Amino acid sequence: MFSSSVWHDAAVWRISWLSLALFTLTVGGYMTWRMLVPAEPQLARRATTAFLAALVVSFVYAGSLLQRDAMMYESVHMASHLVVMLVLAPLAVMATSTSATTTPAQHVLARATRNPVLCFLAMALVVPLFHLTVVGSKAMVNNNLHAVELLFFAGIGVAYWRLVVSAVPSVRLPTSAQRVAYVALALPVIFFSGVAMTAMPKPLALMSAMPAPLALRDVHQAGVVMIVIGDGVLALYAFVILLAGRRGSRTPRTGSFGPVPSAVGPI
Numbered sequence: 329m330f331s332s333s334v335w336h337d338a339a340v341w342r343i344s345w346l347s348l349a350l351f352t353l354t355v356g357g358y359m360t361w362r363m364l365v366p367a368e369p370q371l372a373r374r375a376t377t378a379f380l381a382a383l384v385v386s387f388v389y390a391g392s393l394l395q396r397d398a399m400m401y402e403s404v405h406m407a408s409h410l411v412v413m414l415v416l417a418p419l420a421v422m423a424t425s426t427s428a429t430t431t432p433a434q435h436v437l438a439r440a441t442r443n444p445v446l447c448f449l450a451m452a453l454v455v456p457l458f459h460l461t462v463v464g465s466k467a468m469v470n471n472n473l474h475a476v477e478l479l480f481f482a483g484i485g486v487a488y489w490r491l492v493v494s495a496v497p498s499v500r501l502p503t504s505a506q507r508v509a510y511v512a513l514a515l516p517v518i519f520f521s522g523v524a525m526t527a528m529p530k531p532l533a534l535m536s537a538m539p540a541p542l543a544l545r546d547v548h549q550a551g552v553v554m555i556v557i558g559d560g561v562l563a564l565y566a567f568v569i570l571l572a573g574r575r576g577s578r579t580p581r582t583g584s585f586g587p588v589p590s591a592v593g594p595i
Contacts (some may be wrong), residue, residue: 367426380420417485425495447487460545511566518525518558525551
């Protein structure tokens with residue numbers, strides 16, 4: 329399905345000293361935050377697991393073609409967006425959900441991202457904005473704009489996924505059915521954006537090293553990546569949330585060491 333010119337060096341992996349320094353600062357900052365913010369034991373284990381998973385994904389992202397070739401191929405560019413918005417963002421939410429109550433800073437963030445309609449509309453706007461308009465084409469040729477683009481996807485992703493995987497009951501949607509429906513709402517946004525890309529008559533941005541026919545083929549491949557990977561990941565999340573909700577409804581809410589906190593297992 330994908331041309332060998334795009335994915336032939338997928339196994340090549342490089343990491344820069346700057347990335348290593350950022351990872352070190354991230355680990356140090358997270359450990360400091362965990363020492364300062366009280367955590368419930370079960371949620372602390374989940375948060376640590378999520379943080380380690382996010383660190384591994386970030387490490388692979390920074391050293392792989394997702395970072396290296398994101399400014400060369402639209403299909404790789406698309407895959408990098410999906411990793412940030414659909415993988416790193418929910419992991420970041422779980423990594424910072426260590427208590428069923430909120431700190432003052434978290435309370436401010438919760439108030440800003442409490443409305444599910446606004447969070448969904450923000451996601452529904454940003455996805456086509458950066459893939460179907462001239463904004464996305466400019467990000468393909470400007471590293472600074474690409475960095476801003478990734479920050480947008482990260483911020484929108486965190487706001488969106490807080491309503492699904494946060495450990496704070498007052499933040500996330502109250503029932504698993506609502507969370508499944510909320511995730512399902514994103515499926516057509518990803519799907520129709522991907523379809524629009526596969527139907528483009530010409531690419532929005534032409535890389536100087538890529539002939540127009542190859543550039544157009546790469547844009548069409550990016551649309552396929554969006555549909556297959558984007559909607560595939562969302563469907564998987566919805567399925568896991570549904571299973572977790574059914575299992576939770578059959579599981580007693582007490583354990584060997586007392587009541588199980590209601591915030592455990594929000595997905």
